Amino acid sequence: SLIQNSDGELTASVLSGSDDIQSRNFIKKYVASWFDLETDIKPFYRMAKKDELLRPLVKKYFGYRMVGICNLFESLCWAIIGQQINLNFAYMLKQRFIMHFGERLLWRDKTYYLFPKIERIAALETSSLTALQFSRQKANYIIEVARTFESGKISQQQIAALSFEDAKEMLLSLKGIGNWTANYVLMKTFHHPNAFPLEDAGLQQAIKRNLNITEKPGLQMIKDIFSKYEGWEAYATLYLWRSLSD
Structure with missing residues (x-):
């Protein structure tokens, strides 16, 4: 569709x-x-309106919801692509990835590209991705993830049935998936409300900007701030990220 x-x-x-x-x-x-339409975010707003950091953000971006990535394989690929590079370069790599390996659909004289299928990526050699400017490490990670899916060792349905901690542990067992990537995927694909990428550079920058402090916050400071948002860490992260676009 x-x-x-x-x-x-x-x-x-x-x-x-x-x-x-x-x-x-x-x-x-x-x-x-x-669009995460089944999540009732009114409790998040009630909590945020009492918080110095979030209060102006929920007022400014009222109604903003988590725009997800429904397909787990796509979510993992995108998170791996985006590791430790700027967003523009990450978008360029993703576009190349999709255009080279995804199927095409022509409708009303316009071409639409579908995200590559697992079996297509599982069959690739590392050189197929490094030719598109992927690092060798990221190329290996993406192909290995595809092969893990293809083997049946992991599936979206399997992870969806797990608790937050168990789902995170299973994702972390994948080569190339660290804490940042696992939390990002749990936010964007499974809508776990308490998932958030603690180490995210954008999150650090957003806190620095919105609190008007001179240095980026350390991990302990972020933990202390987010301890007040228990159960809504993902949405707190989302609104802080949104503030960086202004």
């Missing part, structure tokens, strides 16, 4: 297969997960 924004409303067009109740229900569920 193709989901588009038209005059402030989302419209979904079924481009292949049957336009039946099952397909429509799948699309509704997908969109609800994509």
Whole structure:
């Protein structure tokens, strides 16, 4: 299906297969997960309005929700791609990755690219990705993740059924997945409200800017700040990240 924004409303067009109740229900569920529509964020707002750091942010960005990455494999690939590089270069690498290895769909004279399938990436050699300016290490990580999925050792359904800590432990068992990546994926794909990437440079910069302090906060300071947001760490992170775009 193709989901588009038209005059402030989302419209979904079924481009292949049957336009039946099952397909429509799948699309509704997908969109609800994509925009985290099933999470009641009113308790987060009540908490944030009492907090010096978050109060101005929830007022300014009221209604902002976690825009997720519904596919776990895509989420892991994107997190690995984005490790320790600037966002513009990360976007460029992701675009190359999708255009080279993803399937294409032509509709109304416009080409749409689908995220590469697991089996396509699992069959690659490292050189296929380094040719696109991926580091050898990241290329190996992405291919290894794809092969782990293909072998059945890990699946999205399996992780979705686990507790936050168990899901995090399973993600950390993957080569190339550290604490930052695991928490990012648990935020963006599984909507765990208490997941947050403690070591994130953007989070540090956002806290520094919004508290108007001269130096970036250390990890202990971030832990102390986030101890007040228990159960809503992901949304606190989201709103702090959003403030960097202004």
